[in-house]
Amino acid sequence: MKLIVGLGNPGRKYHKTRHNIGFLVIDELLARHDLKLDKSKFNGDYAMEMVHGEKVIFLQPQTFMNLSGNAVRPLMDYYGVDSEDLLVIYDDLDLPTGKIRLRAKGGHGGHNGMRSLIEHLGSKEFNRVRFGVGRPTNAMPIVDYVLANFAKSEQDVIQDSIGKAADACEEWIKGKSFLEVMNDYNS
Numbered sequence: 001m002k003l004i005v006g007l008g009n010p011g012r013k014y015h016k017t018r019h020n021i022g023f024l025v026i027d028e029l030l031a032r033h034d035l036k037l038d039k040s041k042f043n044g045d046y047a048m049e050m051v052h053g054e055k056v057i058f059l060q061p062q063t064f065m066n067l068s069g070n071a072v073r074p075l076m077d078y079y080g081v082d083s084e085d086l087l088v089i090y091d092d093l094d095l096p097t098g099k100i101r102l103r104a105k106g107g108h109g110g111h112n113g114m115r116s117l118i119e120h121l122g123s124k125e126f127n128r129v130r131f132g133v134g135r136p137t138n139a140m141p142i143v144d145y146v147l148a149n150f151a152k153s154e155q156d157v158i159q160d161s162i163g164k165a166a167d168a169c170e171e172w173i174k175g176k177s178f179l180e181v182m183n184d185y186n187s
Contacts, residue, residue, distance in 0.1 A: 044071035069120025095132025098157035
């Protein structure tokens with residue numbers, strides 16, 4: 001069983017913000033398989049289905065970003081998901097807009113959702129897709145920047161990168177090792 005978590009904030013006002021890129025990738029994966037988040041438990045909305053012969057849980061925590069671990073850890077415990085079967089998708093200010101970078105471990109890099117996950121899991125060793133959202137080029141505070149929608153000029157690259165991130169998730173679901181997927185998608 002594999003667990004793919006997209007980090008974000010619940011509610012319509014945050015739907016297409018930079019901070020919700022994890023949710024947007026989960027939405028893309030669900031659309032590809034004609035699935036819906038039909039379960040609400042463990043402070044999250046999720047779907048559990050067979051995909052490419054593998055049982056997969058797609059999760060969008062409903063805790064708000066800074067408490068993401070409160071949704072992920074209880075679900076992992078309940079279903080017996082191991083850390084090596086976890087993949088987390090989240091926004092990253094340190095990557096250019098639309099750049100995706102896969103890693104099998106690492107710190108939180110100042111990202112409070114990842115900080116919460118690391119604290120709740122007691123480990124930095126779990127798979128992740130870092131999705132670049134860039135940094136503000138003006139004096140806009142970081143909080144306002146990540147809670148803002150992408151600019152119109154960024155839409156094409158964001159849509160393309162959402163597709164690439166979803167493709168990487170699909171390869172992992174199909175049985176490629178995460179290291180192989182990293183080698184294919186990190187350029």
